[in-house]
Amino acid sequence: MNLALLAESASTYLEEASPETIIAWTVEHFGDKVVVASSFEDCVLVDIATKVDPQIEVIFLDTGFHFEETLAYVGQVSKLLNLNLRIVRPSIPLTESPCGSDLCCQVRKVQPLLLALSGKDAWITGLKRVDSPTRSATPVVAYDSDKGKLKVNPLINWTDEDIISYLHTHDLPAHPLWSKGYTSIGCAPTTRPPLPGEGRRSGRWAGTSKTECGLHT
Numbered sequence: 001m002n003l004a005l006l007a008e009s010a011s012t013y014l015e016e017a018s019p020e021t022i023i024a025w026t027v028e029h030f031g032d033k034v035v036v037a038s039s040f041e042d043c044v045l046v047d048i049a050t051k052v053d054p055q056i057e058v059i060f061l062d063t064g065f066h067f068e069e070t071l072a073y074v075g076q077v078s079k080l081l082n083l084n085l086r087i088v089r090p091s092i093p094l095t096e097s098p099c100g101s102d103l104c105c106q107v108r109k110v111q112p113l114l115l116a117l118s119g120k121d122a123w124i125t126g127l128k129r130v131d132s133p134t135r136s137a138t139p140v141v142a143y144d145s146d147k148g149k150l151k152v153n154p155l156i157n158w159t160d161e162d163i164i165s166y167l168h169t170h171d172l173p174a175h176p177l178w179s180k181g182y183t184s185i186g187c188a189p190t191t192r193p194p195l196p197g198e199g200r201r202s203g204r205w206a207g208t209s210k211t212e213c214g215l216h217t
């Protein structure tokens with residue numbers, strides 16, 4: 001199967017489709033060779049994915065630097081939705097290439113993701129175009145040539161309001177840091193709530209030129 005050609009046609013065909021339809025299309029094409037990668041900033045993606053396929057594999061990259069609230073939320077959601085969850089951890093100690101060093105994201109996020117995706121053909125993410133200007137043109141389906149996988153973004157057309165509405169409608173818990181002003185949640189040392197007037201991801205790596213950890217670039 002030529003994944004690049006498939007991505008090109010699917011990105012047009014699925015542009016207006018619902019997340020359920022997009023995930024169902026992905027599972028139909030790739031079966032158990034699909035993985036959902038969730039940051040657990042919220043639980044909308046994993047809820048929809050497990051309704052489409054209760055056995056779909058969900059991965060969470062535990063860098064070792066997450067907020068306690070995030071780890072508690074992962075446990076809460078996993079139990080609530082009976083997730084087929086795999087927690088992926090780096091192979092190095094916290095003291096080696098620690099937060100703030102050039103290699104931290106590479107060895108704690110990018111490399112563990114690559115390992116988790118080995119043997120898979122497609123990965124599903126929670127990217128949204130409203131996340132940041134750098135994500136505003138992201139297609140719903142793309143060929144991730146670096147990884148040799150199809151990258152599927154079922155929530156790409158959703159807004160923050162859509163996420164909140166879905167959580168309310170389906171009686172799902174929100175990440176506890178939302179109520180403390182956080183609008184984008186990554187590792188604790190490099191995440192703060194945005195200041196008034198700032199964009200939703202502006203609290204990530206604030207004060208540096210960095211905007212992405214490398215998973216999506």
Ligand code: SF4
Pocket residue numbers: 063065098099100101104105106108109186187188189190213
């Ligand atoms: S976001 Fe910060 S702590 Fe997390 S992996 Fe990247 S550099 Fe390390």
